[in-house]
Amino acid sequence: MWRTLENGVREFIAGKESWAAAAVAALDCPGFMLDVDEEVIADEERSCYNCRYRRWSAASFTCQWRPQQG
Amino acid sequence: MQIVISIDDTDNLESRGTGEIASLIAEGLTANGWGSASLVTRHQLLVHPDIPYTSHNSAMCFLAEINEGCLEQVISFAGDFLGRESAEGSDPGLCVVSLPDLKHAPELIAFGRRAKLEVITMPEAYQLADRIGAHLSEHGGTGQGIIGALAGAGLRLWGNDGRMKGSLKFSRETVPAAELLAHPNVDEVRSITGESVDALDLVRLGEKPKTVLIDGASVLLVSAAEAGEGEPLWQTLHRKELKDY
Ligand code: SF4
Numbered sequence: 452m453w454r455t456l457e458n459g460v461r462e463f464i465a466g467k468e469s470w471a472a473a474a475v476a477a478l479d480c481p482g483f484m485l486d487v488d489e490e491v492i493a494d495e496e497r498s499c500y501n502c503r504y505r506r507w508s509a510a511s512f513t514c515q516w517r518p519q520q521g
Numbered sequence: 522m523q524i525v526i527s528i529d530d531t532d533n534l535e536s537r538g539t540g541e542i543a544s545l546i547a548e549g550l551t552a553n554g555w556g557s558a559s560l561v562t563r564h565q566l567l568v569h570p571d572i573p574y575t576s577h578n579s580a581m582c583f584l585a586e587i588n589e590g591c592l593e594q595v596i597s598f599a600g601d602f603l604g605r606e607s608a609e610g611s612d613p614g615l616c617v618v619s620l621p622d623l624k625h626a627p628e629l630i631a632f633g634r635r636a637k638l639e640v641i642t643m644p645e646a647y648q649l650a651d652r653i654g655a656h657l658s659e660h661g662g663t664g665q666g667i668i669g670a671l672a673g674a675g676l677r678l679w680g681n682d683g684r685m686k687g688s689l690k691f692s693r694e695t696v697p698a699a700e701l702l703a704h705p706n707v708d709e710v711r712s713i714t715g716e717s718v719d720a721l722d723l724v725r726l727g728e729k730p731k732t733v734l735i736d737g738a739s740v741l742l743v744s745a746a747e748a749g750e751g752e753p754l755w756q757t758l759h760r761k762e763l764k765d766y
Pocket of ligand 1: 503
């Protein structure tokens, strides 16, 4: 589901419309934090697409969470 | 007189969102007796490697009706608020457009639409603000948020971009369209496929229904529900169906 970019950041390879995969990816992730309401787009609340740590890119998003962020 | 207030780039990964800051500015405007504000809307701008943003690149915007002579106070209040309340590492920008004083409105709208497609520079934003008579100011960091702030104002004026911050609250899950229309933030209930929605038609409300801006109106979009007899004909859209607004 992920590939690691040159700078070490993980990019979600399934793009912006893979609702089920984005929900699965967030399921057991300790970093998940629900974003503010206006940025929540997925109907499954726990989804990378709704996470504060996803950073949208043209084709998908990267995950900005680092374990030390708690 | 009517004004548009638009802000961008006030948050970081842990802070409160730009939408909440916009709401607090709107509340402050009312609390100070300068006027009253309308709903806050969110406007998506281009996501591109050359544009710095936290996790999404969106501007937040609202219209306000203010008393004559209050414009300078409102600008200074909003600017101070952004300077004080924006998150560490953010690059907040503020745009305030007085509609009676706005020159070349189509240029502002075109700028907003371009900011959804192209990378735009700060000097270009300042030049346009100067030409059209809009206030544009930086309130920390690189001030890069001025680009999104100006674009947000243009998109709000265009009236065909953005969705409301927050959601509509009703006490029941199923209500007639007429009751939805009586809500102060709903101008129209419209079917996504273009069929007309009768005032007496029942609408099933999904989780956190939101309006979107279409033709300058705050529109609650609905789709056909799988209805049995006596059941609602319509339902509000799912969140994912609203993501491109
Ligand atoms: S985006 Fe959020 S939920 Fe998804 S992997 Fe990153 S931290 Fe976890």
